[in-house]
Amino acid sequence: MGIRTGAQYMEGLKSRTPEIWMEGRRVTDVVNEPVFKQPIQEIARLYDMQHDPQYQNDITHICTETGERVNNSFLHPKSYEEMMARSKLFEIYAKATFGLMGRTPDFLNVVVTGMAHNGWFLDQYNPEWSVNIKNYYNYIRDNDLFLTHAIINPQNDRSKNSHGQKDTFTHLGAVEETPDGLVVRGAKMLATLAPITDEVIIYSFPGFAPGDERYALAFAIPIDTPGLKLLCREPMQDGKRSLFDHPLASRFEEMDALLVFNDVLIPWDRVFLYNNVEAANLLYPKTGIAQQPAHQSGVRGYIKLAFATEVACKLADSIGVDVYLNVQNDLGELVQNVEVIRSLLRVAEYEYETTASGEVMPNGAALETIRGMLPKMYPRAIEVMQVIGAGGLLMSPTGYDFNAPEIRDDIDKYYLGREGVASLERVKLFKLAWDLCGEAFGQRLLQYERYYTGDPIRKRAIFYNGHKRKASFSMVDDALSVTENLVETQPKLVK
Ligand SMILES: Cc1cc2nc3c(=O)[nH]c(=O)nc-3n(C[C@H](O)[C@H](O)[C@H](O)COP(=O)(O)OP(=O)(O)OC[C@H]3O[C@@H](n4cnc5c(N)ncnc54)[C@H](O)[C@@H]3O)c2cc1C
Numbered sequence: 001m002g003i004r005t006g007a008q009y010m011e012g013l014k015s016r017t018p019e020i021w022m023e024g025r026r027v028t029d030v031v032n033e034p035v036f037k038q039p040i041q042e043i044a045r046l047y048d049m050q051h052d053p054q055y056q057n058d059i060t061h062i063c064t065e066t067g068e069r070v071n072n073s074f075l076h077p078k079s080y081e082e083m084m085a086r087s088k089l090f091e092i093y094a095k096a097t098f099g100l101m102g103r104t105p106d107f108l109n110v111v112v113t114g115m116a117h118n119g120w121f122l123d124q125y126n127p128e129w130s131v132n133i134k135n136y137y138n139y140i141r142d143n144d145l146f147l148t149h150a151i152i153n154p155q156n157d158r159s160k161n162s163h164g165q166k167d168t169f170t171h172l173g174a175v176e177e178t179p180d181g182l183v184v185r186g187a188k189m190l191a192t193l194a195p196i197t198d199e200v201i202i203y204s205f206p207g208f209a210p211g212d213e214r215y216a217l218a219f220a221i222p223i224d225t226p227g228l229k230l231l232c233r234e235p236m237q238d239g240k241r242s243l244f245d246h247p248l249a250s251r252f253e254e255m256d257a258l259l260v261f262n263d264v265l266i267p268w269d270r271v272f273l274y275n276n277v278e279a280a281n282l283l284y285p286k287t288g289i290a291q292q293p294a295h296q297s298g299v300r301g302y303i304k305l306a307f308a309t310e311v312a313c314k315l316a317d318s319i320g321v322d323v324y325l326n327v328q329n330d331l332g333e334l335v336q337n338v339e340v341i342r343s344l345l346r347v348a349e350y351e352y353e354t355t356a357s358g359e360v361m362p363n364g365a366a367l368e369t370i371r372g373m374l375p376k377m378y379p380r381a382i383e384v385m386q387v388i389g390a391g392g393l394l395m396s397p398t399g400y401d402f403n404a405p406e407i408r409d410d411i412d413k414y415y416l417g418r419e420g421v422a423s424l425e426r427v428k429l430f431k432l433a434w435d436l437c438g439e440a441f442g443q444r445l446l447q448y449e450r451y452y453t454g455d456p457i458r459k460r461a462i463f464y465n466g467h468k469r470k471a472s473f474s475m476v477d478d479a480l481s482v483t484e485n486l487v488e489t490q491p492k493l494v495k
């Protein structure tokens with residue numbers, strides 16, 4: 001089959017019956033559910049772009065195995081050119097959502113592609129696992145499926161491991177082995193976009209301890225597998241708020257869900273890892289699913305940071321405050337931050353690494369630096385936007401007010417911006433900014449940038465410890481070398 005259209009993606013959603021709970025009710029018609037309607041359209045647009053002559057050659061390629069056209073996120077990069085073909089796709093998809101949808105299909109496609117092409121790692125433990133993940137990769141590539149994932153345990157008692165929790169099956173664990181597959185029970189979070197996806201893949205960041213064997217799992221199942229419940233958080237837009245008043249929140253709500261597994265049967269051919277703490281801890285670092293997804297999220301984060309910076313600059317210009325030094329200083333800092341991420345991306349791509357199995361990966365240190373800097377830079381961009389917008393962010397009329405003839409003159413007169421900026425233009429800009437820096441929608445985007453890639457504190461500590469292991473500190477040695485034997489040659493202190 002190969003690439004799908006947006007309509008085929010939506011037909012796929014209609015063909016499934018996932019158990020979705022939101023605001024205390026079952027969601028049975030996800031395509032027509034107001035909360036999901038527009039986000040589905042945004043994802044459908046990404047699928048349609050694969051058929052658009054303007055984008056097709058930049059975001060898809062002909063699969064050498066099947067001869068079908070498939071998305072570039074399924075490329076297993078064996079050259080700089082193939083790595084850059086993925087980078088181009090990441091950028092085009094990110095620009096289509098201003099970087100505000102973090103878990104677009106390309107993200108997990110990259111994860112599964114990485115896992116599937118590093119089967120050597122899984123073969124060390126169980127050769128069936130590498131066959132299963134490779135077959136799964138072929139399946140989602142050839143059917144162009146959209147995945148969600150949940151790799152975090154529910155936030156119960158973080159001072160204890162999974163086997164130390166009060167209830168054995170709070171964290172998702174294996175209950176029993178059957179001839180047909182593995183029965184699992186418990187929960188995982190935080191499956192972004194789960195209600196509007198086709199499948200879910202489960203695995204974990206490193207962190208298992210001896211005794212956690214039953215929780216050391218990696219598998220994938222259809223999102224409507226019997227026994228799987230999706231418990232959604234409170235929606236951040238009800239699908240009825242106008243595009244005028246909420247130009248971003250009304251389009252890009254990325255629903256997050258807790259996944260609850262009630263004795264769900266995972267067919268053996270969908271099990272990629274099981275009952276092995278060492279394998280579960282090494283899956284992430286050893287199969288490239290730390291580095292390769294960080295490329296996609298680095299490009300996406302760059303677009304999102306650049307977008308937020310553009311909004312802050314336009315906001316300041318619209319009310320004439322970017323004539324002042326303090327504002328110029330703040331905006332200059334944001335623009336430089338964007339340049340830092342852009343430069344790090346180029347360095348990551350120019351200084352790519354090739355693995356023993358011939359996989360080309362963007363430079364790990366540069367990607368890890370992006371991973372550590374975006375959680376600081378994006379909140380900074382939002383803070384500057386809030387400081388510049390000041391009270392004006394709370395002082396906007398609604399689209400309905402513009403349509404009220406009795407007050408239209410007042411609106412046009414008192415919501416005017418600087419010379420040349422009509423009230424409609426200024427108000428639309430401030431609404432764009434408010435969605436990013438005021439709404440719950442925008443706060444989620446900020447929290448996303450802090451935590452989407454794991455805990456930045458622990459990731460930065462891992463990065464430092466890795467640096468300490470690898471660095472030579474040779475400059476210190478050089479500087480100290482001139483002072484060798486100084487004590488012996490030191491002239492006696494004569495008072
Ligand atoms: C908007 C958003 C979308 C997300 N989307 C997804 C997704 O699609 N799929 C997915 O699997 N995950 C997703 N995540 C979850 C993300 O992976 C986690 O938020 C991240 O890994 C951090 O884990 P946590 O949120 O449970 O924080 P916790 O680990 O509970 O940390 C809470 C606080 O305690 C501290 N802490 C906790 N444990 C330790 C420790 N052992 N040592 C030191 N400090 C500790 C942390 O530093 C932090 O300050 C998403 C998160 C967000 C915010």
Ligand SMILES: Nc1c(O)cccc1C(=O)O
Pocket residue numbers: 111149151289290291293294297452453454
């Ligand atoms: N955040 C990630 C995820 O959710 C899955 C795989 C990798 C990552 C990552 O950022 O490294």
